[in-house]
Amino acid sequence: MLDLATEPSLLSPAVSFHTVRLDAQKLRVRNLEHKAVRSKAAPNLVAECDREALSWPRRAARLVRRMCEAERPYIHPDERIVFTRTTPSVPPVYSPHQWIEKTAGRTLHELGPISNICADWEKVLSQGLLERKRVALEARRRLAENRDAVEFLDCAIETVEAVLDLAARYASEARRMGKSDVAEILERVPALPPRSFREALQSLRLLHAVVWMGGHYHVGLGRIDQYLWPYLSHDLEKHYLDIAGAEELLAEFFISLNKDSDLYPGVQQGDNGQTVMLGGQTQDRRDAVNELTYMAIRVALYTNMIDPKINLRITENTDLSLLTLATELTRRGLGFPQYSNDAVVIPALIANGYDPADARNYTVAACWEFIIPGKGMEVVNIGAVSLPLAADQAIRMGLSAHESFDTILKRTAQHIKKQVRDLTRSYSHLLLPPAPYYSVLMDGCLESGRDLSCGLEYNNYGIHGAASSSAADALAAVRKFVFIERSVQPEELLAAMAADFEGYEALQDKLLHEAPKTGNDPDADKLLARLFDFLADACETVRDNGRGGRVRPGTGSAMYYVWLTRGKPEESGNLPIGATADGRRKGEFFSANLSPSPQAQVRGPISVWQAFSRLNYRRICNGGPITMELSDSVFSDPEGLSKCAMLVHTFAKLGCQQLQLNTINLRTLLDAREHPERHRNLIVRVWGWSGYFCELGPEYQEHIIARHLYGG
């Protein structure tokens, strides 16, 4: 292994291959040229499935088979890693009427199909599909008496054969085009274990793409720098490949992940959960960072595309050179890497019943939730507890009845418990459709003859504790002004909130500017920690979520910080909240993930992280990042870059769990110009100083926007 600390060339953020070929590929993807090869319509399955009276598992397998068959092999002359999807959508396996019948009385998670998990890519690659098929056949013999198992295994085998057939058709297309290198690779993988880094990437490309074609979404890629490393290190040792060649292959793979993403179902374009996890620990607790870790970041810097989304596992001992390189990526404003602190996450997973070896192998789901590749059939986002709603109801009730602050806290805890119970109950009839192909990629499904939808080693649910800072701030304001200082009468506060502070501007000002705020004041910080204790208490009362798992509390908010404000259209129960005791007016946003409330002006990352380091993360292990925006002027010189890397170190040292650093970019600035109320904390650096963007005169806002526009 090279000593990276003394090899400045490797620390360079630039890739070392000649980029002409891949520049052209990037351009084609950006111009959506691959769309031209798409067929008009997807195969129609319902009639065929009805005619043959197929069961649901058999329909799921038939879907994968027909989708693979419908793929028309397309290889661009300059490609080395191939597969471009040509089917425009994934057809249903039941008619709408049948679907309603099938799902009556059951809860579907989001769109229905299994999503947001991570396959055991290491195992699938290293075994190859033929070995997976052999495992299935062996289980079929062993379990011949078990009809469900036999049906499942037949379905799994059907999908394996469909993928092998697709690979064979790609191989002949490559032969026809005279691309014998591509053909040879596809004649080997994914049927057999890869013999090289390139074969591994090609195998992964195809295996991964077919998961999407089966109707699944948020398909994670896991710890690529671990499971691809044996192939790469072998090639490097034998001099089959040099660093430049390896980078070029990885870059081509990364670019390919951006090709079909418009076909992926998700909340919004780009939210497709193609996450990778880098770094961390090995099974025997050694530092898992290797040359591929660095290479993946360099390649992501080169591709500069939204996929894959880079996550990095760190500790306070992580090499500063790696963090500096990762900071280069932050500077691009793509919103990654996202950092997870191993020293916090691994003990929390172990404390929550995860085997230590599995805990050390964690990755993240589509957003941030900690999951175990191949071993988790967890639904990590069954919903969010509205912490502001709990606090608000308790405050209104408590103040009206002249109760003590402790009673208000108790009421808050009760409300949280009720929300957790309601959410869990709504998922007690969860229906996961069968997933024979995804099962092939998991650990233990083929071996035990059980479909992934029946569960795996880990079957927990996850709940977000949303908009926590806003809730803590409301409680902190009430505690200070009503109970300690007694400078605000309960009736006055209730009336002001009812009037949305209309006519109570002085009181609102006091609530906004003189009350303790999360990230600014230990009094609010402590209440934030209490709220998460309440959430953990509530989750721990759920002994079984109905699938043999528990409920994991987390600190994320996803889109809930908006939905809790505006009301989520499809959930009538989620009523918007009015004005709150922290001085926030009706309709104004709550805090997103772990961040100070948007109404609060805070000093900066150190105080904010000190606040969030108070949480008892051993009990709060679903994940959810501290979200922070940096001005891009932080990166105006190399010193700023290394300071930012030190800052990430500091995050780990403080014992925080997860961190998402964003660089302020044009989109943020434009939104801030239109909606200043959402961006009070947006700081921009101008000359030797910083200012709140929203407080600058319009012409100066324009100036800064122009600067970001032209990168000056």
Add this chain to the structure above:
Amino acid sequence: MRSGMVFDIREFTVHDGPGIRTTVFLKGCPLHCSWCHNPEGMSPLTEIIESRSGKRTVGRLYTTEQLASILNRQASILTETGGGVTFSGGEPLAQAAFLSDLIDKLNNVHVLLDTSGYAPARDFDLIVQKCDLVYFDLKLVNREAHLHHTGVDNTPILENLRMLARMNIPFVIRVPLIPGVTDTDENFTAIAQIARQLADLIRIDLLPYNRAAGGKYAALKKEFCPTYDESRQVNVDLAAFEAAGVQARIAGSQPN
């Protein structure tokens, strides 16, 4: 119990000294530079900032205990990164007694003073003795020009600068580049001539003018009246410094 007027406390101020730093901006300044980008730092009193994002009071009194407690909570974290606390403004020396007490209450943290140098010699001496590094703003060597653009005589500034060089405290001279005012070859030469005689000077940082300097005035209901042509390119020719053998750089660019 002493109190001081502060208009902002900002963490992770990457351009305010080595390592990760927290900068305390003290409110009130005896200078009135026409290019001042922190107009809320001029008056020693509280003011209202009103913009489209709402209204807030700028300026808050802290006792030394309150402020020291905020800073001491993070002192060890800042120290571990080779950073510390920076006092800026306004003019921090305008509240010298408060600042002196405050620094005494800090737990062993690197202290950087960012000053205009305009203060009574004994205040300057009192504070600088307690600091680890000084960023000393030197705008104009010409006395009349200084008076015209900043409202004050630069004699005490130059005297304090000479005193600083005898105090065995490392320091950086910072020159804001104001087009046609501070960026002239004459001013560069004069600064270089002074600088070459100063012991413990680390380097000179030239801070290029940014046209958003007047950005905060409207929200304060103040008028921004530059005494120079904002649209002119600033002179960044370092020849005068090179000739005098003084290390100078344009801040924000790569250090040599």
